Amino acid sequence: MVAGLGQDNEQGSISVRRALAIALALVAAIGLIALTVLVTNSNRQRDQALAAQRHSFEVMILVRTLQSTMADAELSLGRYVVNLQPEFGRVYVDEWRRAGFAINRLREVTRDNPEQARLAAKLRHYYDERGHMLSGAALRTRYDQKINGLAIFDKAGKVASVKELNDTVEQIIALENRTLGARIKDANDTLDQSNWAASLLLSFAVILLTGAAFLGFTVIQAMAERRTARKDADDVARRAQELEEAVADRTRELRLANEALLAEAADRAAAEAQLRQAQKMDAVGQLTGGIAHDFNNMLAVVIGGLELAKRRMADGSAEAGRHIENAMEGASRAAALTRRLLAFARAEPLLPEAVSPDSLIDGMHDLLDRTLGERISVRTRFDSEDWSVWVDRHQLENALLNLAVNARDAMDGEGTLTLATGMRTLSPGELGDMRAGDYLAISVADTGCGMEQSVLDRVFEPFFTTKPVGKGTGLGLSQIFGFVRQSMGEIIITSQPGFGTTVTLLLPRFTGAQRIVSPASETGFSGHSHREEHATILVVEDDPRVLNATVEALAELGHSPIACASPDEAEALIDAHSDVRLILSDVVMPGTTGPELIASLQPRHPHLGVLFVTGYAGEIDEAAAFGGHDVLRKPFTIGALSNAVQAALAKTSGPPPFEAAAAAE
The missing domain is CATH 3.30.565.10 (Histidine kinase-like ATPase, C-terminal domain)
Structure with missing residues (x-):
């Protein structure tokens, strides 16, 4: 009976220990979950603070990169202007473009900060403004105007925008340094909080392990006489060991598989780069072949039409006019193709x-x-x-x-x-x-x-086309873009x-008040009636063939043209012909450009009208250089020339001095 009571007491003690172990396990699980959540939140806040620090460092690195890249670009431009070595010009172009990419990236990463975004936009304005000035120096140097190029380059180094650009850079860095200080403080605070949470979790783990060890020891001691329980415990331990080994093996396999995938991704990226280069070269070949094909077709129409017209004129046939019209149509198509290519290359200025x-x-x-x-x-x-x-x-x-x-x-x-x-x-x-x-x-x-969708993602890429070979060059949508x-x-x-x-x-x-132009305003005679003026016109053109053709066309229209083969002779010819009413000038010429010529003549001859003629203006800023004067594009028809001349004459400030004096008498 005593033995039975002892056995009952022992069973009761084991039950109490089991209940206590279960209660402690629940408390430990709840505490562990709470501490895990705390540590996770602390780590997330620390990662956010560190990410903000990296953002600040990226902004400062981009600003310094922009500053050094622009300095390198201007140094290369200076060497190009002084030494006239093309490689320095190419270095200038590359470095200046890199500076543009850096500004675009800076605007992207500062989009979340209104003050920094405003300063980045200001940097972009100074970059564009300074780029226009430096492009002027490069343009003069390119056309062997070294002195003018040096003057513009020297002026570019003294303008106030240089200091404003540097001040803006320093403002960005100063603002980001202040932001960085606050972010470093936040990072340190979150790091301290994370360390405190980790220490608390470690202490709790030590306490939990100690309690678990004690309870395990008492439970094992109480059940030491039960072989079945001990055998089950051994089986559980063995299965846990097997599971741990299986997990380790699987982890090793996953690591090897990940390394293989990374290597395969690198090989694939290299192969895609080679494929893109091959596609680009193939697209350039298609573009060259397409342009050659179109120009040959157009030249065939022009040459064939002129030859047939020549034969029919010798025979006295009336078909000569039709063949000449065909030749004119082919020439007009060639001019339109050239204009499209110039627009795609951004070499033709927009005339809004x-x-x-x-x-x-x-x-x-x-x-x-x-x-x-x-x-x-x-x-x-x-x-x-x-x-x-x-x-x-x-x-x-x-x-x-x-x-x-x-x-x-x-x-x-x-x-x-x-x-x-x-x-x-x-x-x-x-x-x-x-x-x-x-x-x-x-x-x-x-x-x-x-x-x-795969085609939509690439439609604006230059040279990309889904049309068969010879049916398209891939310039259309990129040009429109x-x-x-x-x-x-x-x-x-x-x-x-x-x-x-x-x-x-x-x-x-x-919403301005400028005249809205009708579709036929430039292609020929404008349909509306106006008084035809016949005037003495000074034609400034360095190409003798274009000069002769323009002079003959003006004479055909009833004007009195005066040929001027060099801008340096213009003022002397104006003094010798006091009845000149209009200056018709080319834009890009050796020595003095058309806009520079007009700027030098206007103080002495403000009554003269101006009409610019250009087929390629390069990087000249039309809004600033043309000064609001009309621009006629080459090649042009006699009808377009007549309309442009009449419009320019209508803008003249009045009769020349000799006519004003005669009227006063």
Whole structure:
């Protein structure tokens, strides 16, 4: 009986110990979970603080990189201006572009800080302004105007914008240093909190292990006589060991697999880089072949037409005029192709004016019908309340025509093309970096095959095309993209396979008072009646063939042209011919450029009208250099020359001095 009581007491003691062990295990689990959450939160706050520190270091590194890159670029430009060695010019271009990339990255990483974003935008303004000045020095040096290049370079080093740029850089660094100090303090605080939490977790773990060891010891001692329990414990330990070894083996296998994947990714990246280079070279080959093919076709039309006209003129046939018209059409197509290439290379300056897209699209009906064919139905919808935009009309017309041709190819020559205009108001941050305000939306929609997402991701890449070899060079959309961005707008493409494509051009609304130009204002005689003036015109042109052709064309129009083969002779010829009413000048010439010539003549001859003629203006800033004077693009027709001359004569301030004196008598 006593033995039974002892056995009952022993069983009760074991039950109490088991209950106590379970209670302590629950308390330990709850405490462990709470401490784990605390440590996790502390580590997350520490990581956020460290990430903020890295952000500050990245901003300061970008600013210093920008400062050093611009300094290296200007040093290389100085060497180029002094030594005239092309490699220094190329180093200047590369370093200046790198500085531009650094500014773009700086604007991206400071977008979350309004003050830093404002300073980064200010840096971008100084960079653009200074780039225009340095480009002027490079342009003069390129055209063997070393003295002018040195003067502009020296002036660029003394302007106030240099100090303002450096002050802005120092402001960014000072502001980021203050921010960095606060972030370092936050990082230290979060690090202390994390260390405190880790220490607390370690202490709790030690206490937990001590209690677990004690309870384990008492429980094992109480159940020492139970072989089955001991055997089960041994089995559990063995299984735990096997599980631990299995986990270790699996971890090792995963590490090896990860290393293999990283190596494979590196090999794949290298192969993709080689593939992109090969595709780029193939695209350049397609571009060269396409341009050569188009020019040969156009030259064949010009040469063949002129030869046939020559033969028919010798025979006295009336067909000579038709052959000459064919030759003129081929030459006009060649000029249009050259203009597209210059626009793509950003070598042709934009000549913006107030344009009504509704009127422009309405005037393109005949052109679109001839270009797209009879099986394409062209529809228009105007919902813009006749808003106007400030753009280069030729570039906008070419962009719409290019989009229409792409749509025709996507519809395989049959379907419906819809050109529509509308109004849209953007709020701040609604569409990338676009400014808030009113925008005019011009959309070109087709019912074609549509595009996959992989194609949409690359449509703006130069040389990228889905058309067969010889059918496209991949310049169309990239050219339109560049034109829209130069016009402070945005281009949006939406497409789905089998549901067609819609391309939308967003252009800022223009609310100024400038005259809105009609579509026929530059291509020939303008339809409206005006009094034809015949005047004495000084023609300044360094190319003798272009000079002779221009002089003969002006004489054909009834004017009295005076040929001037060099800008240095212009003032003497004006003094010798007091009846000169207009100066028709080329832009880029050896020695003195056209804008520089006009700037030197205007103080003494303010009554003279000015008309610039150019086929390539390079990096000349048309807004600043042309001074608001009209610009006629080469090649031009006699009709376009007549309109441009009449418009320039209408802007003259009055009759020349000798006529004013005669009127006074």
